[in-house]
Amino acid sequence: MSTAYRKNQTIKDFGEQWLRYRDSGGFYGSMELFSDMIYPFLKSSDIKNCKVAEIGSGTGRIVNMLLEAGAKHVIAIEPSDAFEVLRHNIQQPEKVSCLKIKGEQLPPYGDLDYVFSIGVLHHIPNPAPVVEAAFKALRPGGHFLVWLYGKEGNNLYLALIRPLRGLTKRLPHFILSSLVEVIYWPLVLYIKFCYRLPLPLRGYILSVLEKMSPQKRRLIIYDQLNPSHAKYYTRQEAEKLLLDGRFKNVRLHHRHGYSWTVIGTKP
Ligand SMILES: C[S@@+](CC[C@H](N)C(=O)[O-])C[C@H]1O[C@@H](n2cnc3c(N)ncnc32)[C@H](O)[C@@H]1O
Numbered sequence: 001m002s003t004a005y006r007k008n009q010t011i012k013d014f015g016e017q018w019l020r021y022r023d024s025g026g027f028y029g030s031m032e033l034f035s036d037m038i039y040p041f042l043k044s045s046d047i048k049n050c051k052v053a054e055i056g057s058g059t060g061r062i063v064n065m066l067l068e069a070g071a072k073h074v075i076a077i078e079p080s081d082a083f084e085v086l087r088h089n090i091q092q093p094e095k096v097s098c099l100k101i102k103g104e105q106l107p108p109y110g111d112l113d114y115v116f117s118i119g120v121l122h123h124i125p126n127p128a129p130v131v132e133a134a135f136k137a138l139r140p141g142g143h144f145l146v147w148l149y150g151k152e153g154n155n156l157y158l159a160l161i162r163p164l165r166g167l168t169k170r171l172p173h174f175i176l177s178s179l180v181e182v183i184y185w186p187l188v189l190y191i192k193f194c195y196r197l198p199l200p201l202r203g204y205i206l207s208v209l210e211k212m213s214p215q216k217r218r219l220i221i222y223d224q225l226n227p228s229h230a231k232y233y234t235r236q237e238a239e240k241l242l243l244d245g246r247f248k249n250v251r252l253h254h255r256h257g258y259s260w261t262v263i264g265t266k267p
Helices: 003-020 031-038 061-068 083-089 128-137 155-168 173-196 202-207 214-225 235-244
Strands: 051-055 073-077 096-099 112-118 138-149 248-255 259-265
Touching: 031 061, 051 061, 051 128, 061 073, 061 083, 061 112, 083 096, 112 128, 128 138, 128 235, 138 235, 155 214, 173 202, 173 214, 235 248, 235 259
Parallel strands: 051 073, 051 112, 073 096, 112 138
Antiparallel strands: 138 259, 248 259
């Protein structure tokens, strides 16, 4: 499959996904989760009165978190059919500009304080142009914060999910949603075992997944199985992504031992 095909197919996959899973309520859309995502580099209070962008906004949960943190203005980028859900879900529309474009088309504003991209770059086969667009949109001294799937800490999970995804990314919704039901109940059991045993992904399970509603746990399973492209980054690859994009002072945090929060500054 060519890079262009995987890129467009992934956008199509998310458009269909978010038209079915439109809601961002509960812990999934909470400030508690937002603080966890930007820890240890930022606090939500750092965003107060700032001009920010989010690349790959999906249904708008991060946009609403940024608004709740006090952002002055948010530019929300979403290329898929989820755009209509995004516009519908936004809580303070007068403070948001929604753009139905790809990340690499983010205009070179040059005055943004922060650009965020949470759970997006690992779904883009060639993310370098997106990193470049984020760099151009920031003011000197502005920061780019990304969250990526990690390779380290996910060995067992990847051994299971990779062969499964070979099939599931091609399945129509009605079969995939039935498969999600099949996986859901063993997952509930696994969460219970994590309380007592040092099982793989325990940090993520107890700090994040356990706090999600049943509906959001099902969405998370679906989200793992559905997109055409998903890359799991090593620490070195995650760091290189921002260093190659000319960012300085690049720092990484191994979030819950399974993913990378990465921040860099435009000099
Ligand atoms: C896993 S979702 C994350 C949504 C949101 N950031 C969140 O955390 O709820 C990934 C999003 O990235 C979007 N996306 C995929 N390719 C993109 C691209 N080239 N540029 C911008 N966004 C893209 C998808 O349409 C999807 O909505």
